[in-house]
Amino acid sequence: MDDPSHDADAAGTRRFALRRLHSLAGVLPLGVFLGVHLWTNLQAVRGRAAFDHAVGAIQATPALSVVEAAFILAPLAFHAIYGVVLAAQSRPTVRRYGYLGNWLFTLQRVTGAAALAFIVMHLGQFRVPKLTGALRWEGFHDRLASLLGSPGMFAAYVLGLTACVFHFANGLWTASQTWGLAATSDARRTVGWLCLAIGVTLWVFGIDTLLHFFYRCGGIVPLPGLDRDAFCRDGDMLSAATRGLPTVFS
Numbered sequence: 275m276d277d278p279s280h281d282a283d284a285a286g287t288r289r290f291a292l293r294r295l296h297s298l299a300g301v302l303p304l305g306v307f308l309g310v311h312l313w314t315n316l317q318a319v320r321g322r323a324a325f326d327h328a329v330g331a332i333q334a335t336p337a338l339s340v341v342e343a344a345f346i347l348a349p350l351a352f353h354a355i356y357g358v359v360l361a362a363q364s365r366p367t368v369r370r371y372g373y374l375g376n377w378l379f380t381l382q383r384v385t386g387a388a389a390l391a392f393i394v395m396h397l398g399q400f401r402v403p404k405l406t407g408a409l410r411w412e413g414f415h416d417r418l419a420s421l422l423g424s425p426g427m428f429a430a431y432v433l434g435l436t437a438c439v440f441h442f443a444n445g446l447w448t449a450s451q452t453w454g455l456a457a458t459s460d461a462r463r464t465v466g467w468l469c470l471a472i473g474v475t476l477w478v479f480g481i482d483t484l485l486h487f488f489y490r491c492g493g494i495v496p497l498p499g500l501d502r503d504a505f506c507r508d509g510d511m512l513s514a515a516t517r518g519l520p521t522v523f524s
Contacts (some may be wrong), residue, residue, distance in 0.1 A: 285405045296353055299349040299350075300353050300445045303441050304346070316483050319491075319493040354386075362502065378444055382444050384437075386437075387435065388433065388434065391435075392431075395434070399417065400417065402495065418487055423463070423488065428487075435477065435480040436477065439473050444473075
């Protein structure tokens with residue numbers, strides 16, 4: 275005769291393990307990839323040659339397709355699918371986190387859905403054409419310049435970037451509690467500020483890259499060693515003026 279309590283314990287253990295794997299997938303492979311991806315793209319503000327060099331270094335990784343499938347696409351698929359399950363099952367806990375926690379709980383799920391939609395679009399614009407041979411990595415810079423020259427696509431990328439970064443930074447803060455790294459109120463507050471700083475840094479990286487392609491060559495963040503005036507004069511990419519936008523270079 276089956277023991278209902280044993281089945282319940284097994285189901286509880288399975289849910290516990292899946293939640294831990296979901297958290298781990300979002301923090302390690304996907305979080306690391308997000309940081310590397312935004313930093314690589316940021317090299318575009320230093321010119322096309324710098325961008326191509328950074329992307330080329332990644333493309334030279336041995337067995338790149340296997341690495342991407344095992345450490346990016348598979349964790350992404352699991353995190354997205356099980357994230358939908360958690361979003362449908364979970365409820366906020368007022369007594370533990372208060373009303374701020376309820377807002378963060380809701381935003382985590384909203385940004386998760388928005389980030390997933392953006393990632394699917396982004397994969398369709400770059401990864402799928404590359405996989406089918408319709409786009410070589412050497413054409414990534416031109417594709418970005420073409421896409422982000424459109425105000426609508428620029429807005430979509432800003433929203434997608436914001437959703438991805440918030441989802442990661444807030445998820446990192448949640449994971450610190452899930453894994454028992456921030457068990458006290460003071461620890462949660464300290465880790466919360468740290469996660470906020472990480473999120474803002476990543477968001478600035480991404481926004482500066484988007485602004486570089488859409489509005490202002492060289493971005494707006496004063497990066498060390500970047501002579502923006504000379505870079506813009508060199509005509510490394512279409513200037514803002516060619517798109518009918520105001521040109522305000524310092």
